[in-house]
Amino acid sequence: MGKMILVPTDGSPCAEKAVEFAIREAAELGAGLAFLHVLYSPSTLVPTPELSEEEDEVLKEAVKKAEAAGRFAKGLLVRGEHPVEAIVSEAETGYDRIVMGRQGGGMLRRLLLGSTTAGVVQLAKVPVLVVPCGD
Numbered sequence: 362m363g364k365m366i367l368v369p370t371d372g373s374p375c376a377e378k379a380v381e382f383a384i385r386e387a388a389e390l391g392a393g394l395a396f397l398h399v400l401y402s403p404s405t406l407v408p409t410p411e412l413s414e415e416e417d418e419v420l421k422e423a424v425k426k427a428e429a430a431g432r433f434a435k436g437l438l439v440r441g442e443h444p445v446e447a448i449v450s451e452a453e454t455g456y457d458r459i460v461m462g463r464q465g466g467g468m469l470r471r472l473l474l475g476s477t478t479a480g481v482v483q484l485a486k487v488p489v490l491v492v493p494c495g496d
Contacts (some may be wrong), residue, residue, distance in 0.1 A: 364392035367456040369448045369481070371398065372419035375462035375494040380423045382492045383460040384430050392457065393433035396423040399447045402440040445480030452481075458488045 368383040370376040380396065387394050398420055420436030427434035441447035452459050461478055482489045 364390055364457045365455060366390075366392050366394050367397060367448070367452050367459045368394055368423070369397045369399065369444075369459070369461045369477075370419055370423060372415065373462065373464070375464045375492070377462075378495060379460055379462040379492040380426065382490075384427050384432060386460060386490070387427065387432045388430055393435075394423075394427045395435050395437050395451075395456070396420055396427075397437045397439060397448065397451055399444040400438055400440045401444070402442060444477045445484060448477070448481050449484045449486075452485055452487050456487055458490060459485055460490045460492065462492050463494050 366383050366387050368380055370380055383394055386392070396419075398416055400416070420438070424434045424436050437451065439447045439451060448459065448461075459481060461481065463478055478489075478491055482491065
């Protein structure tokens, strides 16, 4: 397959802006898209939570939008304790870049840059494009 863009999403308004931007960028580059949702799983000793209908719908909608724009797209679910590590690890499996929102909908939001986004920018080995929320 050709170029691929990884798009972490949690369904927050800022992540949705990143999804829309990534679809446009993929069209310009002739790239495919993988929409990634990290399902928080604190340890192997605690039962892993199931994907909620809302989280499942976030991935399905992103894939549907990309396919409607003529792009190859897939949804990925990764379980993990650390979203940054999960995103960076997935990106190392053959993606050309990461497109993500400046802030997610998590409880720990920073004023200028979300903690997950900041971590990915710092650790990723591929380019990371950060989409502003436009609040």
